[in-house]
Amino acid sequence: MRGPSSSEECGLIELHEVSVTYPGAERPALDHVTLSIVPGRTLALLGPNGSGKSTLARLCNALLLPTSGRVVVDGMSTVDEATLWQIRARVGFVQQNPENQIVGTVVEEDVAFGPENLGVPAHELRSRVDDALGAVGLTGLERREPHLLSEGQKQRLAIAGALALRPAYLVLDEPTAMLDGEGRSDVLAALRRLRAHGVGIVHITHHLEDVIDADAVAVLDEGTVAFSGTPAELLADPQAAETLGVEVPAIVVLAEALREHGVPVPRDAFTAESVAEAVWRS
Amino acid sequence: MALVAANLCYTYAAGTAYEVPALLGLDVHLECGDLLVIAGTTGSGKSTLLRLLAGLLRPSSGTVGLDGSPASDRRSRGRAAMVFQNPESQFFAESLLADVSFGPRNLGAQEPARLAADALAAVGLDPDTFGDRSPFTLSGGEARRAAIAGALAMRAPYLLLDEPTAGLDRRGRRDVVLAIGRERHRAGVAVVTHDPEEFLPSATRVLALHAGETAFAGSVDELLANPSPYLEAGLRLPEVVMAQLFARGRGLPVGAMEFEPEAAAARLSHARGTRS
Numbered sequence: 001m002r003g004p005s006s007s008e009e010c011g012l013i014e015l016h017e018v019s020v021t022y023p024g025a026e027r028p029a030l031d032h033v034t035l036s037i038v039p040g041r042t043l044a045l046l047g048p049n050g051s052g053k054s055t056l057a058r059l060c061n062a063l064l065l066p067t068s069g070r071v072v073v074d075g076m077s078t079v080d081e082a083t084l085w086q087i088r089a090r091v092g093f094v095q096q097n098p099e100n101q102i103v104g105t106v107v108e109e110d111v112a113f114g115p116e117n118l119g120v121p122a123h124e125l126r127s128r129v130d131d132a133l134g135a136v137g138l139t140g141l142e143r144r145e146p147h148l149l150s151e152g153q154k155q156r157l158a159i160a161g162a163l164a165l166r167p168a169y170l171v172l173d174e175p176t177a178m179l180d181g182e183g184r185s186d187v188l189a190a191l192r193r194l195r196a197h198g199v200g201i202v203h204i205t206h207h208l209e210d211v212i213d214a215d216a217v218a219v220l221d222e223g224t225v226a227f228s229g230t231p232a233e234l235l236a237d238p239q240a241a242e243t244l245g246v247e248v249p250a251i252v253v254l255a256e257a258l259r260e261h262g263v264p265v266p267r268d269a270f271t272a273e274s275v276a277e278a279v280w281r282s
Numbered sequence: 283m284a285l286v287a288a289n290l291c292y293t294y295a296a297g298t299a300y301e302v303p304a305l306l307g308l309d310v311h312l313e314c315g316d317l318l319v320i321a322g323t324t325g326s327g328k329s330t331l332l333r334l335l336a337g338l339l340r341p342s343s344g345t346v347g348l349d350g351s352p353a354s355d356r357r358s359r360g361r362a363a364m365v366f367q368n369p370e371s372q373f374f375a376e377s378l379l380a381d382v383s384f385g386p387r388n389l390g391a392q393e394p395a396r397l398a399a400d401a402l403a404a405v406g407l408d409p410d411t412f413g414d415r416s417p418f419t420l421s422g423g424e425a426r427r428a429a430i431a432g433a434l435a436m437r438a439p440y441l442l443l444d445e446p447t448a449g450l451d452r453r454g455r456r457d458v459v460l461a462i463g464r465e466r467h468r469a470g471v472a473v474v475t476h477d478p479e480e481f482l483p484s485a486t487r488v489l490a491l492h493a494g495e496t497a498f499a500g501s502v503d504e505l506l507a508n509p510s511p512y513l514e515a516g517l518r519l520p521e522v523v524m525a526q527l528f529a530r531g532r533g534l535p536v537g538a539m540e541f542e543p544e545a546a547a548a549r550l551s552h553a554r555g556t557r558s
């Protein structure tokens with residue numbers, strides 16, 4: 001029987017008191033973590049190396065099951081084998097190492113693999129694949145073998161595969177780690193569009209500037225949630241943020257230093273363009 | 283003594299219907315004390331270049347000379363240590379200590395285990411905690427650190443690193459930047475990076491690739507004096523520098539560029555006071 005909270009559990013991913021201890025490990029990788037992932041919102045997940053971010057990510061689509069506690073996706077528990085495939089269809093996942101999720105022999109087959117398995121009809125498949133490849137800037141490489149791509153191209157391919165699934169939730173484990181200026185902004189723009197269309201997003205990163213417009217931020221430290229709030233709240237105390245291992249973006253440091261020089265730079269100026277604009281206008 | 287590439291070209295699957303011309307005539311010069319920063323958008327040929335410099339690929343045309351011998355020659359073995367962009371592809375041993383000490387042991391070093399432990403410590407992996415761990419169960423950032431440790435332990439005269447700070451936390455990035463600073467006293471270092479903030483301030487040379495060709499080659503001062511070719515190759519300079527460039531574009535007399543936010547703020551507020 002479901003408890004009274006079942007209605008709340010619909011329409012979100014809930015992690016409740018989740019712990020994970022890997023076989024042979026001395027300490028848990030996640031230790032009583034509770035948080036939720038909400039449709040149409042982006043949760044940024046930060047934290048030092050080894051703090052448990054990827055472990056948390058793997059829990060969301062039942063790639064990993066908690067040692068204790070529970071993970072519930074739209075009312076379905078990830079330990080329930082009967083709903084496993086429904087969960088996998090709802091929750092897209094871009095792994096930290098894109099190599100781990102390449103399945104097709106050529107790029108377009110790789111992207112088509114997920115939706116095809118979900119029974120998407122052939123005529124729709126084509127447009128889904130083309131849209132996804134276009135969104136990540138891989139158009140033109142449809143017939144290339146995935147293992148012959150550069151690492152950044154592989155990372156984009158993994159993202160395209162997740163986009164083509166059109167999932168309700170999307171968990172991305174450091175999706176821009178291998179991407180340069182343009183590639184990075186392509187991916188960030190695609191994520192903003194998805195959020196606007198109601199997709200619930202978990203964005204794992206070491207770069208706060210990539211998630212400055214996230215709706216919520218959680219910072220993990222040794223498997224526990226050390227901070228939970230908004231990006232602005234995290235930046236309100238730069239020293240506390242750095243104690244949590246979060247690098248305060250250099251542009252934020254510049255804006256603060258300019259304010260100390262008496263230049264009125266708005267608190268929401270997070271880009272080089274907007275800071276320069278503020279200096280010019282003042 | 284130097285690692286020198288001249289008119290270097292490389293084509294994957296040459297002569298087939300699937301050939302990919304990846305590098306189209308590059309020149310590189312690297313010697314002890316150098317920090318060469320290699321930048322370029324996805325697929326521009328950075329990793330291909332590094333593999334050629336390490337002697338793992340043979341040039342389609344042009345040459346790579348390592349202290350006078352071809353880089354792919356037997357004599358050059360172990361003289362250029364490389365860290366791959368995907369660290370997981372580099373591991374093979376059952377324990378981290380065995381993995382990291384393999385290089386120095388294989389090259390006949392005196393105390394391979396001590397070199398390995400020192401290298402692990404240098405990248406923030408405590409040898410007592412991590413030495414016995416399987417390299418295949420590490421977190422992403424731990425794996426990258428371990429791969430870097432494997433190259434450091436070889437104490438090779440040339441060090442070639444492909445995205446050494448990708449996926450590292452604040453502490454890890456600082457550890458790696460410091461370790462590379464130390465290595466430069468005895469080695470020439472080339473770094474492929476999307477993270478110009480970490481390496482540009484101390485770079486001796488910058489090479490920006492665009493579709494396999496040189497978009498920019500020169501010193502950091504030259505780059506800052508004339509950033510257009512670099513920016514037009516789809517690359518970004520550190521945000522603090524970009525802010526100064528945008529301010530200059532707006533007509534503010536910014537002068538020389540600063541990397542440090544505080545110094546940049548001083549310059550920008552001064553420029554704002556002196557404009558006519």
Ligand SMILES: Nc1ncnc2c1ncn2[C@@H]1O[C@H](COP(=O)(O)OP(=O)(O)OP(=O)(O)O)[C@@H](O)[C@H]1O
Binds near residue numbers: 022049054096423
């Ligand atoms: N299969 C495993 N067996 C034992 N320990 C593991 C295993 N997988 C991960 N760990 C450990 O669990 C901890 C959390 O790992 P996780 O991959 O979740 O970290 P992360 O926050 O994603 O780190 P990174 O930023 O480096 O990617 C790490 O200390 C890691 O070494």
Ligand SMILES: Nc1ncnc2c1ncn2[C@@H]1O[C@H](COP(=O)(O)OP(=O)(O)OP(=O)(O)O)[C@@H](O)[C@H]1O
Binds near residue numbers: 147150302323367
């Ligand atoms: N084994 C291969 N066979 C065929 N083409 C390849 C192979 N490896 C790389 N390529 C192609 O060669 C070009 C250069 O690849 P390279 O890996 O050097 O790029 P890169 O600059 O390192 O990119 P990234 O920033 O994404 O790592 C790309 O177009 C890539 O698709």
Ligand SMILES: [Mg+2]
Binds near residue numbers: 054173422
């Ligand atoms: Mg991780």
Ligand SMILES: [Mg+2]
Binds near residue numbers: 151152328329367444
């Ligand atoms: Mg590469």
